[in-house]
Amino acid sequence: MKRAGHGLQGVGVGFKPRHYEALMELPPAISWLEVHAENYMVAGGETLAQLRDLAQYYPISVHGVGLSLAGQAAPDPAHLARLKQLIDWLKPAQISEHLAWSSHGGVYFNDLLPISYDQPNFQRLCQHIDQVQQALGRAILIENPANYLSFSNSACEEVDFLSALASETGCGLLLDINNVYVSAQNQQWDAMSYLYKFDYSRVGEIHLAGFASDTDALGHPLLIDNHGAPIDQRVWQLFDFVCQNMGAFPTLIERDNNIPPWPEMLAEAQRAGQILAAAADQLVRA
Amino acid sequence: MTRYQKTQTVQDFDKFADALRDPNANLPANLRHSLTGRHEDSFASFAVYRNNVAFGLRQVLRDKFPLLGVLLGAQAFEDLIGYYVDIEPPRSPLLVDYGESFPDFLDGLPSLESLAFASDVARLEWAMQQAYYAADHVPMAATDIANLTPEDVLNFCPRFAPCVQILASPWPIYQLWQFLKHDSEQPTFSATQAETVMVFRFDYEIQLTLLTPEKHAFLIYLADGRSIGDAMVEAHLALEDFDAIFVQLVTHKLIAS
Numbered sequence: 001m002k003r004a005g006h007g008l009q010g011v012g013v014g015f016k017p018r019h020y021e022a023l024m025e026l027p028p029a030i031s032w033l034e035v036h037a038e039n040y041m042v043a044g045g046e047t048l049a050q051l052r053d054l055a056q057y058y059p060i061s062v063h064g065v066g067l068s069l070a071g072q073a074a075p076d077p078a079h080l081a082r083l084k085q086l087i088d089w090l091k092p093a094q095i096s097e098h099l100a101w102s103s104h105g106g107v108y109f110n111d112l113l114p115i116s117y118d119q120p121n122f123q124r125l126c127q128h129i130d131q132v133q134q135a136l137g138r139a140i141l142i143e144n145p146a147n148y149l150s151f152s153n154s155a156c157e158e159v160d161f162l163s164a165l166a167s168e169t170g171c172g173l174l175l176d177i178n179n180v181y182v183s184a185q186n187q188q189w190d191a192m193s194y195l196y197k198f199d200y201s202r203v204g205e206i207h208l209a210g211f212a213s214d215t216d217a218l219g220h221p222l223l224i225d226n227h228g229a230p231i232d233q234r235v236w237q238l239f240d241f242v243c244q245n246m247g248a249f250p251t252l253i254e255r256d257n258n259i260p261p262w263p264e265m266l267a268e269a270q271r272a273g274q275i276l277a278a279a280a281d282q283l284v285r286a
Numbered sequence: 287m288t289r290y291q292k293t294q295t296v297q298d299f300d301k302f303a304d305a306l307r308d309p310n311a312n313l314p315a316n317l318r319h320s321l322t323g324r325h326e327d328s329f330a331s332f333a334v335y336r337n338n339v340a341f342g343l344r345q346v347l348r349d350k351f352p353l354l355g356v357l358l359g360a361q362a363f364e365d366l367i368g369y370y371v372d373i374e375p376p377r378s379p380l381l382v383d384y385g386e387s388f389p390d391f392l393d394g395l396p397s398l399e400s401l402a403f404a405s406d407v408a409r410l411e412w413a414m415q416q417a418y419y420a421a422d423h424v425p426m427a428a429t430d431i432a433n434l435t436p437e438d439v440l441n442f443c444p445r446f447a448p449c450v451q452i453l454a455s456p457w458p459i460y461q462l463w464q465f466l467k468h469d470s471e472q473p474t475f476s477a478t479q480a481e482t483v484m485v486f487r488f489d490y491e492i493q494l495t496l497l498t499p500e501k502h503a504f505l506i507y508l509a510d511g512r513s514i515g516d517a518m519v520e521a522h523l524a525l526e527d528f529d530a531i532f533v534q535l536v537t538h539k540l541i542a543s
Contacts, residue, residue: 184406216330
């Protein structure tokens, strides 16, 4: 099976229709785009037309949110068929999904829900990832989640769970550094340790995004991965650490809420590009 | 004290899912608050997931039914979509399909008895969504249409573009649309002023055309596969009305090749 994560280079942004005109100005200012798979599972119209236009100039990474890979039930065959149809015509450079579930008992919850890291969940996830990779005929990337809760029965750390998933299924990994930071703050563990342990041989893509600072109902601080703010300085520092020490990976700037004008997105993409370039420079000199 | 369990059971998933929809439901025993480590405190962070689900689904409906929001006012609209999300959650991750049952749901609400046309405003917005995402088509070339003789035209059985939607309402739906869209003077109308509209997509813009009863009947006959000549006779469509509607179909590229 084709290995995931070798189709992209440099910095991409999550495509939002308000940036369409700017992105169609050539030459492209950024290297690639990511789109949410489910937004393009429509029969026709402007949505698909814009994607067809953009795909002429940009490699595309398809990011799914609806397969519910960590759910009790196997991936919905109808949804998998829709994803396959999209993949077949778009021929994206990369496909990714989440270490999460979103459907249960016939209801779709429209959120990325957590699991405990235990053996039955591991085995079921492996089966589901296998089913998806078989259906699509290629490997996918699995993204680390943002966590707000802990489980009493997790048998291992998330970072080890992800490594094992990749080894077992041949999937690649999508390292969302904002999710690492958010989870580390919420769960009081060390983000650097997590990043040291991450299996970079499997990483096909990095995500950077912004979070919201909130408090929970008991007054404890809680960071929320809302993709609605500029990337936090501490997340930039973690990204810099990864680039300097682990290598330069295709990197995505994500923004799904409070979407800014294009120049602001571009500025964040350029900042990520400078960090990637500095890391590549260092690699050459070494 | 909570019994130690090694795995996340099916029942844990059931309970997690139930608690997403019911704030009074018990949380699965394996959840822990990340900072205190106590199960009893886990409700505080669980709320993030419940809020994400509710907010996300409400936003889907806000985006699809903005005119209904104008009609009902913000608070009443929020109450209604919250109720709908509770009663009829999505069954598929394809959220473009979510909300199809919303107009019928509104019909069944006693609180909307005095605003009985609200459900037709929702039906109109749903039709606009359908037109926006409808399959693309290759329109019949203008030259091919221009080359039709008058006899050819009468025998012609046109196929509509997939984006064409017809909504027949017992209410003045076209006037309501204009009022809600343009925020203009509220129209004075009676229940007898039924209106039918054709909703379609042209250059990716959604447009509406008010149809007379004859034009409406004519289009329905055509949609059933009847020829233009037959449809004109059956619908009692005057020649000048035919000219008007046919020109509109052609100029907006609504006849598929």
